[in-house]
Amino acid sequence: MYSKILTLNFPKTKAQKPLVCNLARRFDLEFNILNATILPRKEGKMVLELFGTPKSFKKGIQYLKDNGVRVKNADSDIKRHEDICTHCGACTAVCPTDALSISRPDMTVIFDQKKCSLCELCVRVCPARAMYVRPTQDSFFGE
Ligand code: SF4
Ligand code: SF4
Missing domain, CATH: 3.30.70.260 (ACT domain)
Structure with a gap:
């Protein structure tokens, strides 16, 4: 929870x-x-x-x-450092909303912020630390 x-x-x-x-x-x-x-x-x-x-x-x-x-x-947003992501796919295994998914056939990992539920699971598993929490006071949830 x-x-x-x-x-x-x-x-x-x-x-x-x-x-x-x-x-x-x-x-x-x-x-x-x-x-x-x-x-x-x-x-x-x-x-x-x-x-x-x-x-x-x-x-x-x-x-x-x-x-x-x-x-x-009201308090944070999830972002990805595009230049750091290695497209290893680890985050796609834990993302509950499919905000992170593998695009075929090139096998790159796509991040669709509109689908993100801010659970932060990707932040914990990303080996490259490409996913991060950005504090904010005014970001729209899931838009
Ligand atoms: S776990 Fe991190 S490095 Fe791997 S695809 Fe996801 S964001 Fe990119
Ligand atoms: S914070 Fe959760 S919902 Fe958003 S991209 Fe990461 S794993 Fe997916």
Whole structure:
């Protein structure tokens, strides 16, 4: 299980819906709401810490996005040093979202940041240390 601090921006029409509660009900995720400004018929903003397995995380985030919620990673971003990566493929074996995948027939490793769930598993296994965490305050989650 891992956790991330996320910023959620709710459109006006969704501010009244129990989307966050459904993360627990439907996707077995736990959360701590750190800050929330949600007014009736107005756009809302919430900062929460989310806990769960990579699979639950992915499904829960997709559920929010499908409901028009903009999800930002409040604290970090995953990047790759393109000049350091040797395309060994080790990261593709652990990446739960296929953000890292092998392109055939040239067998190069492609990094699709849009699919990244920020689990940081690739950072731990990359022998070349090409994958790294970049602190940020305002990166869109999975966009
Ligand atoms: S494990 Fe590191 S060096 Fe190997 S393909 Fe992935 S990013 Fe590149
Ligand atoms: S942090 Fe790495 S292993 Fe995890 S989803 Fe993103 S690219 Fe894949």
